[in-house]
Amino acid sequence: MPIALSPLQSLKLWHDVHLDLVHQGGDLSSRQIAILLTIYLEPPPHTVRGLARKLNVTKPVVTRALDTIGKLGLVSRRRDEADRRNVVIQRTVAGALAVERLGDMIMARAKELPR
Amino acid sequence: MPIALSPLQSLKLWHDVHLDLVHQGGDLSSRQIAILLTIYLEPPPHTVRGLARKLNVTKPVVTRALDTIGKLGLVSRRRDEADRRNVVIQRTVAGALAVERLGDMIMARAKELPR
DNA sequence: ACTGTTCGTTTCGGAGCCGTAAGTATTCGG
DNA sequence: CCGAATACTTACGGCTCCGAAACGAACAGT
Numbered sequence: 001m002p003i004a005l006s007p008l009q010s011l012k013l014w015h016d017v018h019l020d021l022v023h024q025g026g027d028l029s030s031r032q033i034a035i036l037l038t039i040y041l042e043p044p045p046h047t048v049r050g051l052a053r054k055l056n057v058t059k060p061v062v063t064r065a066l067d068t069i070g071k072l073g074l075v076s077r078r079r080d081e082a083d084r085r086n087v088v089i090q091r092t093v094a095g096a097l098a099v100e101r102l103g104d105m106i107m108a109r110a111k112e113l114p115r
Numbered sequence: 116m117p118i119a120l121s122p123l124q125s126l127k128l129w130h131d132v133h134l135d136l137v138h139q140g141g142d143l144s145s146r147q148i149a150i151l152l153t154i155y156l157e158p159p160p161h162t163v164r165g166l167a168r169k170l171n172v173t174k175p176v177v178t179r180a181l182d183t184i185g186k187l188g189l190v191s192r193r194r195d196e197a198d199r200r201n202v203v204i205q206r207t208v209a210g211a212l213a214v215e216r217l218g219d220m221i222m223a224r225a226k227e228l229p230r
Numbered sequence: 231a232c233t234g235t236t237c238g239t240t241t242c243g244g245a246g247c248c249g250t251a252a253g254t255a256t257t258c259g260g
Numbered sequence: 261c262c263g264a265a266t267a268c269t270t271a272c273g274g275c276t277c278c279g280a281a282a283c284g285a286a287c288a289g290t
Contacts, residue, residue, distance in 0.1 A: 003128075005118065005225040007218030013118075014221060015152035017129075022149050022170050029144070029277080034137050037130035048238055055137050058279070063239055068276085085237045085286045103122035106129060110120040144247075163268060178269060179247070200256045200267040 009113050016109040031057065032065045039075055039089055040099045046089040047080075074098055124228050131224040146172065147180045154190055154204055155214045161204040162195075189213055 005013070021027070028036065034055055039046050052062045066089065069075055074095035080086035120128070136142070143151065149170055154161050163181070167174045181204065184190055189210035195201035 003120065003124065003225045003228045003230065005222050007215065007222050009118065010221035010225065011152060011156060011214065011218040014132075014217065015149065015156050018145050018149040018152065019170065021145050022172070027145050030133050030136050030142050031277095034130065034133040037126060037133065041126060041130050049236085055134065057137065059238065060240085060280085061278075064277070083237090083287075087238060099126065100122065102129065103126040106125035107120050107122050110118045110125065113118045115118065146247090164266090173249070174268065175250085175270085176248075183246085198257070198267090202268065 009115070012113060013106070013109055016112070017106050020105055020109070028069065029065075031055065031061060032069055035062065035065050036069055036074060036095070036099065040091060040095065044088075044090075045080075047086055048089075051089070069095075124230070127228060128221070128224055131227070132221050135220055135224070143184065144180075146170065146176060147184055150177065150180050151184055151189060151210070152214065155206060155210065159203075159206075160195075162201050163204075166204070184210075 035051055038051060038054060048059055048062045048066070052059045055062070066075060066077060070077065072094075073092060076090045076092055078088050078090055080088050150166055153166060153169060163174055163177045167177045170177070181190060181192060185192065187209075188207060191205045191207055193203050193205055195203050
């Protein structure tokens, strides 16, 4: 059976998690979140143009987002030695941990929802 | 029974919805989302200081967020005639519609999750 | 080896949000 | 009434992000 979630429950979940995120500080934009989660949920390798295409944004947006979340230690970059024009985006321990924490937070909030 | 959502499912849901949000453009920050949903999900009346306290942010942040989402027509403000220092934040038709659309989007993505 | 293409980054001016502090209006207390 | 308290807004300087265009490096075809 599919995951059953009413519109109202959906909104409350969204609200509660965003409240948690605001409380704990350290904001990322929607784009940055989308990029981060794509890197950690979809199979590698990830490149700048691949992410740009998937999100339907320009490449500079991806470059800058990677600058930001890279500075936070959540991802790293490496030249592709096979084709040195490419940059391969790699996961990091800190990033995996942060993503895991987010998943736990959402799950916990989902568990608390009124039904 | 509670809403059952594994950490991985939670993350995929977060990812998918953020992808939708980025695609459709019109970004709001986490704070703005938290404020907007608080206004539409919790019982009125809502004031600047009430929202500031709940989100644990300063009042100017709330004022500016209201400026922004107000300019989008998603909320409106009115002086409280009983105590004219207060500003009461009111829901709008456009705002209710936008929130409803968000709820539907999240619900649809939840329904598609692998289980 | 030249020419054109691909890939990622950098640069530019502009717009938005932040935190702190000051400012305006209204109400409360003695 | 008049000073203190409350509620919200505005002002200021700083930081981040944006879109568009230009750029440098690496590759591909001929």
